[in-house]
Amino acid sequence: MLNPQRSFVRPLLAWHEANGRHQLPWRDPDRSAFEILVAEILLQRTTAASVAGAYLPVIARYPSPEAVVAAHPEAIERRIAPLGLAKRAEFICRSAERLLARHSGDVPHRYEDLLGLHGVGAYTARSVLIHAFDEDIAAVDTNVRRLISRFFDVPPDSRALARLADALAPSQRGSEFQHAMLDFAADVCTASTPKCETCRLMEHCQSSGHAD
DNA sequence: AACCCGGGGAA
DNA sequence: TTCCCAGGGTT
Numbered sequence: 001m002l003n004p005q006r007s008f009v010r011p012l013l014a015w016h017e018a019n020g021r022h023q024l025p026w027r028d029p030d031r032s033a034f035e036i037l038v039a040e041i042l043l044q045r046t047t048a049a050s051v052a053g054a055y056l057p058v059i060a061r062y063p064s065p066e067a068v069v070a071a072h073p074e075a076i077e078r079r080i081a082p083l084g085l086a087k088r089a090e091f092i093c094r095s096a097e098r099l100l101a102r103h104s105g106d107v108p109h110r111y112e113d114l115l116g117l118h119g120v121g122a123y124t125a126r127s128v129l130i131h132a133f134d135e136d137i138a139a140v141d142t143n144v145r146r147l148i149s150r151f152f153d154v155p156p157d158s159r160a161l162a163r164l165a166d167a168l169a170p171s172q173r174g175s176e177f178q179h180a181m182l183d184f185a186a187d188v189c190t191a192s193t194p195k196c197e198t199c200r201l202m203e204h205c206q207s208s209g210h211a212d
Numbered sequence: 213a214a215c216c217c218g219g220g221g222a223a
Numbered sequence: 224t225t226c227c228c229a230g231g232g233t234t
Contacts, residue, residue, distance in 0.1 A: 043229040050220065050228080084218030087232085121231045141229045182229060191227060192223080 007204035008151060009170055009177065015200050016180035019187065024048055025055050027179065033107035033132035034099075035059050040127045041091055041119050046083050048186070054083060065105050068096035091119025109133050127178070136174035138165035143185035144178075150189060153206035 021027075026039035038059060042051045058079050062068045068076070077089035095117040099105055107128060108114055114125035126139035138144065140162050148165055149156040169177050188195045202208045 040229070041231095045217085045228055045230055046219085047221075047228045082219065084220075085230090086219095087217070091231085119231065123230060127229070139229075142227085143229070178229090186228090 002204055004152075004168060005170070008201065009168055011200050012180045012184055013170070013173070013176065015188075016176065016183055020179060020183045021048065021186075024052055026051075027131075031132075032063070033128065034064055036132045037095070037107055037117075037120075037124075037128055038062070038092060040124045040131075041088050041095075042080060042083060044088070044119075044124065045085065048182075050083055054080060062092075065096035065099040068093055069100060088119060094118040095120065107132060130178050131175045134172075134174065136169045136171055136177075138162075138169050138174075138181070139178060140165050141182070142191075143189075144181045146191060147181055147185040147189045150194075150207040151201060151205050 026036060026043075031039075039051070039055060042055065042058070058076075061079070062071060062076065071093075073089055073093050076092060077086050080086070080089055098117055099107065102116075103113065109129070111125055111129065114120050114128055115122070120128075123139050123141050126137060129135040130137060130139060140148075144165060145156050145161065148154065148161055148168075152161075152164060154161050154164065184201075188199050189201075196202055196205075196208060199205070199208070
């Protein structure tokens with residue numbers, strides 16, 4: 001097969017530049033690491049469109065671990081109630097407490113430290129490293145899993161898929177690449193009835209019937 | 213490894 | 224009504 005940078009990464013980034021969801025509030029480059037962490041927790045199993053409606057009021061009220069700890073947990077739960085999975089309010093509270101107790105109130109840069117936060121698993125930890133700390137790695141969620149599994153014809157749950165995703169992340173553009181995969185999978189390479197007819201990656205997609 | 217959480221939008 | 228969503232915790 002052709003060089004994945006040429007057949008996959010570059011076309012994907014080009015698509016994203018024109019069609020990406022650049023206006024999503026947690027993608028604002030001025031967001032703090034804590035604000036990004038909160039966004040990633042709220043985005044777990046929850047559509048971006050849904051989170052977009054609740055995010056700004058939440059971080060306006062709770063922009064820091066100090067603000068979260070000072071708040072009533074029920075108040076946070078009320079604000080995120082429309083998103084479902086209400087336990088995430090408690091996750092945010094416990095994570096804020098741990099940031100203050102063990103990390104001077106800062107979001108840690110170490111993967112293992114991030115995993116120590118309640119409600120933060122492999123995906124969320126990687127997302128924080130990518131979007132807050134500019135690491136050129138990938139975070140495999142349901143979208144990325146589906147996209148890479150289809151394009152490269154690799155088993156969805158394989159360990160190889162995660163390593164392949166990391167290897168694809170372009171230097172200095174990890175965050176942009178991650179967003180590109182998420183947006184493309186949400187808009188074109190969808191779970192049901194993907195838009196293969198107009199897909200800009202079709203030429204080399206291993207599931208398209210057009211691939212080499 | 214299986215199971216649970218959950219509201220909301222789209223098909 | 225069913226399917227799906229920037230997963231993770233618990234058992």
